[in-house]
Amino acid sequence: MATIPDQSGRLVVVTGANSGIGYVTARELARRGAHVTLACRSGERGEAALGRLRAEVPGARLELRQLDLAALASVRAFAGDWHHGRLDLLVNNAGVAVVPFARTRDGFEMHFGVNHLGTFALTGLMLPHLLAGREPRVVTVGSEGHRARRFDFANLDARQGYRASDAYVWSKRANLLFAVELQRRAARAGWALRSMAVAPGLTRTNILTGGANRARGQGYHLLVRTAERLFFQNVERGARTSLHAATADLPGGSWVVPRGLLQLRGAPTCRPQEPALHDAVSATRLWELSEELTGVVYPRG
Template structure:
């Protein structure tokens, strides 16, 4: 089979991308891959010192890379607003938005906005960021929003009565819920963009099982066994970034695809179009999640845009 690879991507000089969580793991490799085809990448990170270290590391191997650091904390809606305003003050267009930053299986924490940390960082912050940046995405030709889900989306459901741990908390289930929300959002956003006649598309991706620093919050027994299990079941962050890079760069995609590894159970392998759990395709849940999300982040998508069709 003739699989997609980064060396098949066309040069994209003049294009601008934002990658959240760009200083480590999948975000770092995504940034490096985009920079390698001439794209200017805004490394949107919470810790600017770590971002600077990552930038310098990329520049050592890609001296011509166009990289810019900008601060964002996806767990803070105030920070998301500030980042969007800062970006729009400096740039009049955006070609690619990669919603990558995330946390995994953290102890229960509530953000300054009263949101559960995993839902806030992985989903709500990116939901708001995407909406705020649609005006600049709209100014680019065939712009793209790429959202990271996970195999973990199959573990859970959207618990609307306990969305932000109002009643109980299980770190594994909340991680699954956040990644399912990201996938539902990616699918539903693409449908809305098509109905409204926007020249942009939304894609979902997952990296399979990739060896990144997100693994630090796994149960102790699993972290103990990871040196034995990881080489068998996982792949490097560099390979884990390939589904994201394909979603960003493959000109044959139509929009709305979900891309992940080709191997057994989608653990690792080449980036291919994959299927997802039935919950991710539930139209009722998609519409309800969208409505609740707009309310919780206090932002109405498409409110000030001319529409060619009614909202779905």
């Protein structure tokens, strides 16, 4: 954390900033002078996080805005009401993990709808503000688990059956493909934008036990708590890859992961040999599908 450079004057949005990795990311950027907007689904939890942040970082420049990635109307409202003119950094952190089957307000399977389509739509709608920003950057939080299953375009929206673990890892693969394809398109268009993706590693947050997972049985929660205690790192360590990608001088298209075994923990490093980084065919197909499903069409440059 001590290596994060001065962020004074930087306008930042962190989605899902009320807890976990998003909270630590917002706190450390604000601690170093950034003006940080906490984009949170729950107003109550967002207000609580805002109060904690102001107590931890007196004088921090913070604001709270409502954003529900499970509702494209909310995403459009967030972007439409952006009043700062420019945006320098968007951290796409919010997401869900291995939740029981559900659909978003727009009818998409929840993992695909929130983790990918909501993120895709938000970034596209905020793109004009990013292109007006100072050295603009987009950081999208993926997962090392994206390698666990082959990408299945035929079932991304769970029309042919649902397994929570598959839906989650497919959505995380989509995050990585999106981040790299955004960089390709930025380079072709001559935009100054840098897009990159990160994996935090195994981290103790409430993503496996909160939200829709709160109603799971005692056995599930006991198993998760035991695994977290034995194998997971604390949230400050988990936020290191997000903060590194957000502030270090890295090339666009970087995949920032923990340097330890299987990228599950450790200091941040770039892993350019990740196969998905070079899967332009799947990335283009996913991009076109995402524009069709969300109605958010990016400029061609």
